[in-house]
Amino acid sequence: MTRAILAIDVGETRTMACAFSATDEVLFQKLVASDLTSRANAFQAMTDLIDEAQQVKELDITAIAVDAVGQVNPASGTWFGMSSLIKDNIPLAAMLQERYQLPCFALNKVYAAAFAELTHGIGQESQNFVYLDVATHIAGRVVNHGRIINGTHQYAGEFGHTVVDFNSPIQCTCGRYGCVETFASATGMSNVAKRLIDQGERTVLQVDDTGCVTMKQIMSALSDGDAVAEMVVEQASRGIATLIANLIRAINPAAVVVGGYVVENSTFALRVTDHLDPEAMRLVDDGVTRTKLDWRLMAALGAVTYAQQQLRQ
Ligand SMILES: [Zn+2]
Structure with a gap:
């Protein structure tokens, strides 16, 4: 045993x-x-x-x-x-x-x-970092001098509810408009794609049996040059990059580590990297990297x- x-x-x-x-x-x-x-x-x-x-x-x-x-x-x-x-x-x-x-x-x-990132990942090099998870939703945690900030009601790190678009017509589950999660999470990208399909945009994207346009579908259509997939991915990757720059400015971490199945896609991750603000990047010693752990x-x-x-x- x-x-x-x-x-x-x-x-x-x-x-x-x-x-x-x-x-x-x-x-x-x-x-x-x-x-x-x-x-x-x-x-x-x-x-x-x-x-x-x-x-x-x-x-x-x-x-x-x-x-x-x-x-x-x-x-x-x-x-x-x-x-x-x-x-x-x-x-x-x-x-x-x-x-x-x-x-x-x-x-x-x-x-x-x-916690895994702290004990098995970037924490072996730095005790000050932000972990950002981009998946069905967007969330993360700030690790400050080796301690995870969890907040008064254990709700710290809800980075997905950072407003990055004042003109957005899409209301978030939190009640506000323009939260990055509404268009840059897997759910958000699916919703944006569905909205564009409903508006009659020409695309190969289709809503599946579960009522979603999957990340897999979107990335496949993107590689075939689909204009709607391009709009969805461009907006989402720009949103994530803006969020990362905001976090760097607000928290001054030594590193930002991203994980989750959305950024696990190399094409998407590269798009995010392309949109990172060079001035904000200058402030983060160990850069923005994808987690080395199995997501x-x-x-x-x-x-x-x-x-x-x-x-x-
Ligand atoms: Zn929100």
């Missing part, structure tokens, strides 16, 4: 169980579709995955660490609202601890990714490393 800590990585679209050994080797991994429509469904999905991992004969699970979307207080393990519709607070770590009689932890997914695993790795650190204290 190999001792392992089990991460349950709860995203908007998928929930993953991932068991790591003490040397960060992945010993078990399973993905299911996320169901965040109710507290009971989300908890059930987590416990199903934990139960399955516990059945694996070679594994001795010694602790559980959940990293989830939404506000999470890592000190208490409380999950504040699972979605924009369900806002009740869940003592998640305590509920899991009672059920499994193991040390259990809960933290925000982007907080966990920033699929980094939040789970961060959650497990957080648990290891707590257990040592």
